[in-house]
Amino acid sequence: MSTDNLPKKMDRRRLIKNGMQLTLGLSLVSIAGWSAFKSTSDRLVWQLDPFKCVQCGRCAKECVMTPSAVKCVHAFNLCGYCDLCGGYLKPDPNARTTAAENQLCPTAAIKRKYIEDPYFEYEIDEALCIGCAKCVAGCTSFGNGSLHLQVRHDRCKNCNECAIARVCPAEAFQRVPISSPYLIKGGFTKGKNG
Amino acid sequence: MNRKLINGLLIFFALAIMAIIVWDFVGNKAGKNVPNPYEYNIDEFRKVDSLKVIYKEILNFPVVADVLSGIAISDSLIIVAAGNEIIKFDISGKEVFRKAIQDSSICLTVDANRDIWIATRHYIAQYNSNGSLLNRWNSFGDRSVITSLAVSGDRVFVADAGNRIVYHCDKTGKIVQKIGEKNGQNGVPGYVIPSPFMDLAVDDEGFLWVVNTGRHSFENYNADGSLRTSWGIAGMKIEGFSGCCNPAEMAIMDDNSFVTSEKGLPRIKLYGQHGELKGIIAPPESFNQDSYYAPDVAVDANYQVFALDYARKQVRIFKLK
Numbered sequence: 001m002s003t004d005n006l007p008k009k010m011d012r013r014r015l016i017k018n019g020m021q022l023t024l025g026l027s028l029v030s031i032a033g034w035s036a037f038k039s040t041s042d043r044l045v046w047q048l049d050p051f052k053c054v055q056c057g058r059c060a061k062e063c064v065m066t067p068s069a070v071k072c073v074h075a076f077n078l079c080g081y082c083d084l085c086g087g088y089l090k091p092d093p094n095a096r097t098t099a100a101e102n103q104l105c106p107t108a109a110i111k112r113k114y115i116e117d118p119y120f121e122y123e124i125d126e127a128l129c130i131g132c133a134k135c136v137a138g139c140t141s142f143g144n145g146s147l148h149l150q151v152r153h154d155r156c157k158n159c160n161e162c163a164i165a166r167v168c169p170a171e172a173f174q175r176v177p178i179s180s181p182y183l184i185k186g187g188f189t190k191g192k193n194g
Numbered sequence: 195m196n197r198k199l200i201n202g203l204l205i206f207f208a209l210a211i212m213a214i215i216v217w218d219f220v221g222n223k224a225g226k227n228v229p230n231p232y233e234y235n236i237d238e239f240r241k242v243d244s245l246k247v248i249y250k251e252i253l254n255f256p257v258v259a260d261v262l263s264g265i266a267i268s269d270s271l272i273i274v275a276a277g278n279e280i281i282k283f284d285i286s287g288k289e290v291f292r293k294a295i296q297d298s299s300i301c302l303t304v305d306a307n308r309d310i311w312i313a314t315r316h317y318i319a320q321y322n323s324n325g326s327l328l329n330r331w332n333s334f335g336d337r338s339v340i341t342s343l344a345v346s347g348d349r350v351f352v353a354d355a356g357n358r359i360v361y362h363c364d365k366t367g368k369i370v371q372k373i374g375e376k377n378g379q380n381g382v383p384g385y386v387i388p389s390p391f392m393d394l395a396v397d398d399e400g401f402l403w404v405v406n407t408g409r410h411s412f413e414n415y416n417a418d419g420s421l422r423t424s425w426g427i428a429g430m431k432i433e434g435f436s437g438c439c440n441p442a443e444m445a446i447m448d449d450n451s452f453v454t455s456e457k458g459l460p461r462i463k464l465y466g467q468h469g470e471l472k473g474i475i476a477p478p479e480s481f482n483q484d485s486y487y488a489p490d491v492a493v494d495a496n497y498q499v500f501a502l503d504y505a506r507k508q509v510r511i512f513k514l515k
């Protein structure tokens with residue numbers, strides 16, 4: 001058996017091995033670097049796009065904060081100030097009153113205030129809101145969609161990887177510049193073509 | 195030895211990272227289907243007594259367009275306003291006409307001369323049946339949000355949800371009178387329009403009917419703009435109109451019965467001229483479960499109902515069973 005080629009084979013093996021080491025090393029370094037960049041970056045914060053949200057309830061359960069850093073916010077300029085509010089009242093309520101049995105919100109976080117016949121104003125008590133999106137679903141289906149969720153930055157820890165973003169079925173979460181940290185609904189509602 | 199240790203550690207870390215990535219990916223996917231304890235559930239209202247469904251769907255066909263605006267029937271032709279296009283179909287669903295127009299439509303109607311009247315958000319445009327522009331009115335102003343129009347003889351009625359008013363105009367666009375302003379003297383309660391849905395139509399006897407969606411009521415007006423009569427019932431149950439503002443769309447049949455179409459919980463129903471529920475034309479379960487848009491509706495002389503389903507981008511035809 002000839003051994004003429006042995007040093008060459010050894011060289012190639014070493015080359016491959018060194019290459020693999022280098023590739024693995026670089027991968028680990030880049031992953032570590034990316035994590036470090038994400039954790040130290042203070043220019044971006046987490047926010048959710050209310051037009052993508054499908055009201056799955058995860059914002060209430062998955063946030064690392066208790067209660068969730070996601071809260072319902074109200075775009076008053078979109079609200080119809082409805083008496084029969086789909087976000088405030090249970091479907092087919094016994095009466096259009098503030099009685100607990102008629103309220104949709106599991107924590108009674110929405111305050112209903114009479115303005116003038118037949119208009120009512122709805123305000124969110126953020127301390128009570130758990131970000132469950134039940135009212136958002138009711139308002140989006142039957143009203144103007146003025147109730148919607150937002151990550152509240154006075155509560156959000158801006159985790160490296162937002163625990164809700166990981167599981168959001170609508171992929172509604174994104175990083176936004178800290179200088180404009182909210183994606184608030186505005187203008188007139190989307191029309192019948194969505 | 196050192197080199198072997200380093201190799202081993204690198205491979206271990208690489209495998210560990212891969213395992214975490216795979217676990218995360220699979221975990222996320224699986225987690226996407228977990229039940230929602232806070233679900234807004236209206237399933238009980240989606241179910242209806244099948245005996246109450248008095249129409250059946252006999253045909254549906256797609257409308258190829260980016261945006262759908264409204265539907266009307268004229269001479270057995272189905273006319274669809276689709277953004278900046280007018281499209282006509284014959285009764286079998288075959289497209290027979292398509293023309294681009296300058297005006298971005300919100301809704302349409304067809305008059306006795308077969309002219310096609312298009313409402314944009316702020317103004318009205320009149321086209322002949324070939325889609326040639328005949329007239330374009332001045333704007334009703336920046337606050338206006340036109341949601342419906344009807345032509346009866348030389349009267350044109352325009353519903354403006356933004357200003358919560360109905361304009362009675364002549365065919366040139368001159369305002370003859372404003373209808374629906376709150377007035378205790380003539381019994382007009384005033385429009386409550388929480389969202390841009392406010393339909394109107396003229397009945398067989400020439401009387402104007404306007405849907406006061408926030409009050410869930412149909413209001414009928416005399417020629418002088420005074421209130422003649424009204425009816426309506428709010429509620430998620432099948433007899434009522436659900437949500438904050440319904441019915442979003444309606445049409446009046448030759449026998450003066452009403453076809454109503456609701457948003458939120460899409461369903462199409464038939465009411466008698468005094469507001470009694472006659473039956474269901476299309477139950478909620480005949481629409482996409484994730485859709486909350488009210489189909490626009492039109493009727494023909496044979497009591498057939500034509501629905502423009504925005505979610506499915508279809509014209510759907512329903513006939514009495």
Ligand code: SF4
Nearest residue numbers: 053054056058059168
């Ligand atoms: S997880 Fe996503 S879809 Fe679910 S409620 Fe939050 S933003 Fe909406």
Ligand code: SF4
Nearest residue numbers: 105129130132133135
């Ligand atoms: S229903 Fe849920 S999201 Fe809405 S206010 Fe109540 S707790 Fe907040």
Ligand code: SF4
Nearest residue numbers: 063156157159162163
């Ligand atoms: S970044 Fe963290 S604290 Fe903020 S919403 Fe997501 S999980 Fe909650």
